[in-house]
Amino acid sequence: MTNGQIKVQSRAADELNVAEEVSKLEEVGERLIKQALAKGASQVEVGVSKDLGLSVQVRNQQVETLEYNRDNSFGLTVYFGQKKGIATTSDLTPEGLDLAVDAACNIAKYTQPDPCSGLADKSLMASQSIDLKLDIPMGITAEKAQALAKECELAGTSEEKVSQSEGASFSSHRNIRFYANSHGFSAAIPSTRHSLSCVLIAEDEQGMQRDYWYSVARDASLLESAESIGKKAATRVAARLGGKKLSTQKAPVLMIPEVARGLVGNLCSAIQGSSIYRKSSFLIDSLNQQVFPKFVQIQEKPHIVGGLASAWFDNEGVATKEQFIVENGDLQTFLLGSYSARRLNMQPTGHAGGVHNLHLATMDIEFNEMIKKMDKGLIVTDVMGHGINLVTGDYSRGASGFWVENGEIQHFVQEITIASNLKTMFRDLVAIGNDIDYRSSHLTGSWLLAEMTIAGQNG
Known part of the structure; x- marks a missing residue:
C-alpha cells in the first residue's frame, strides 16, 4: 500500500477479548471432537x-x-484406530x-494404518496451567507504529558514514494458540x-555495505529504544567499510551470538x-555420549516468564x-513428540512443535576478552547459504566478519567461506562468552571455536 492510499486508523490494532475468544474456541473444539467421535x-x-x-515499513521518512492482518488457521486430525x-x-x-470434519474422516478411511500414530498418552497431558505473562x-x-519506525530510521541516517536507508520496520502481533483433544485436554496460550x-x-571507494539491528520482545516496554536501534545499525554498517581480502587458511573462529545460536539450531535439528x-x-548414536566439552550445559527452560518460546504444554498437550x-x-x-517416540520405543519429551527456551551456561568472559584469547583469527558476524549436511555433519557456509591479529580487530572481511564438521565444532568449542543475545529462544553468548578452514581469495 503506498503512502497516498493509507487510511490511518486510531483504533488499537491488537484489540482482542481473549477470554471471549478462548471461550468460543473451547466450544468449537468440544463440538468438533464430539462430531468426529460420532462419525x-x-x-x-x-x-x-x-x-x-x-x-x-518506512523508507526515507x-x-x-502499512498492513493490518487478522488470520485464522484451523487443523483437525482424526484417528480411526x-x-x-x-x-x-x-x-x-x-x-x-x-466440511473439515467430513474431509478428515473421509481421508482417514482411505489411508494405510500406522502402528505409531495416535494422540500422546493421556497420562502425559499437562494438568496445571501456568501464567507465563506472554x-x-x-x-x-x-x-504510533509509523512514529516509532520513522524515529528509528532518522537516528540511523543521521549518523556519519551512512549514505542511505533500506528502511525501518515496526510490527506488533497478538496470537492465540488453542489445542484440544479427545483425552479431555483443552487449553489456550495467548501471546504478543x-x-x-x-x-x-x-x-566508500570500495563499494556499498549493508547492515542492520533489531529488537524483539513479548512486552513492548522491553524493546530497545528506536534511537538506540538506529544508532547501532549505523555503527555496525560503518564498521564494515575499508574491508580487505583474506587468504585461505585454517584459524580460530569467534562466532557472535546471532551466528552461534544457528549452531544450537543445527544441534536441535540433528536430535x-x-x-x-x-x-x-x-x-x-550420541545419546548419553559426550558431544561437547564438559563445561557445556544446555538447559531447556519452558516456563520463563515472558520468554519468546515459553509454553506449559507442547503441540500435543504434553x-x-x-x-x-x-x-x-x-x-x-x-x-521427541509422540510419533517419533513410538518409532524409537522411547517416551515423548514434550517437544512436539520444537524446543522451549534453550539456555546455554556461559563462562565469565567478556567478548573483548574472547578476542584477546583468540589472538589471531576470524570474528564471524554473518553467515549465508545452506551448506549444512545433517547426515554427515559437514558445515560450509559463506561468511563475513572481522580479522583479528594480536588480540585486536584489524579490518572487515567478506566473500569468504568457513568450513568444518559440526561434530568437530561442537567437540572443539573453546569458550562461550557472557554476551547473551536475548532476542531468540536459543539464549547463548559468542562461541570461540578452536579452528575452521577459511577459504579466501586464493581458495
Whole structure:
C-alpha cells in the first residue's frame, strides 16, 4: 500500500477479548471432537491459531507499507484406530468446520494404518496451567507504529558514514494458540510479539555495505529504544567499510551470538525425533555420549516468564518441563513428540512443535576478552547459504566478519567461506562468552571455536 492510499486508523490494532475468544474456541473444539467421535473416530485433536496485528515499513521518512492482518488457521486430525486423516481450513464458520470434519474422516478411511500414530498418552497431558505473562498488548495504533519506525530510521541516517536507508520496520502481533483433544485436554496460550528494526547502507571507494539491528520482545516496554536501534545499525554498517581480502587458511573462529545460536539450531535439528528414526543425523548414536566439552550445559527452560518460546504444554498437550538437553557435555535426550517416540520405543519429551527456551551456561568472559584469547583469527558476524549436511555433519557456509591479529580487530572481511564438521565444532568449542543475545529462544553468548578452514581469495 503506498503512502497516498493509507487510511490511518486510531483504533488499537491488537484489540482482542481473549477470554471471549478462548471461550468460543473451547466450544468449537468440544463440538468438533464430539462430531468426529460420532462419525466413528477413535481419537481426535483440534488446533487453532488466531493472529492479529499490524506492521509498518518506512523508507526515507515515507511510509511504504502499512498492513493490518487478522488470520485464522484451523487443523483437525482424526484417528480411526491406526488410520489418520488431517484437514485444515481458514473458514471457521459452522459450515466450513463441518466440511473439515467430513474431509478428515473421509481421508482417514482411505489411508494405510500406522502402528505409531495416535494422540500422546493421556497420562502425559499437562494438568496445571501456568501464567507465563506472554500476552502484553501495547495498544498500538498506526500513528504510533509509523512514529516509532520513522524515529528509528532518522537516528540511523543521521549518523556519519551512512549514505542511505533500506528502511525501518515496526510490527506488533497478538496470537492465540488453542489445542484440544479427545483425552479431555483443552487449553489456550495467548501471546504478543513486538519488533522494531532498521537496515542501513554505508559507502566508500570500495563499494556499498549493508547492515542492520533489531529488537524483539513479548512486552513492548522491553524493546530497545528506536534511537538506540538506529544508532547501532549505523555503527555496525560503518564498521564494515575499508574491508580487505583474506587468504585461505585454517584459524580460530569467534562466532557472535546471532551466528552461534544457528549452531544450537543445527544441534536441535540433528536430535529431533524424525532425524533419528530416519537415520538422517550425524548424532544418531550420541545419546548419553559426550558431544561437547564438559563445561557445556544446555538447559531447556519452558516456563520463563515472558520468554519468546515459553509454553506449559507442547503441540500435543504434553506438559513441558525444565530439563537438560546437554549436561556436562553429554547429550541427555532426543527431542521427541509422540510419533517419533513410538518409532524409537522411547517416551515423548514434550517437544512436539520444537524446543522451549534453550539456555546455554556461559563462562565469565567478556567478548573483548574472547578476542584477546583468540589472538589471531576470524570474528564471524554473518553467515549465508545452506551448506549444512545433517547426515554427515559437514558445515560450509559463506561468511563475513572481522580479522583479528594480536588480540585486536584489524579490518572487515567478506566473500569468504568457513568450513568444518559440526561434530568437530561442537567437540572443539573453546569458550562461550557472557554476551547473551536475548532476542531468540536459543539464549547463548559468542562461541570461540578452536579452528575452521577459511577459504579466501586464493581458495
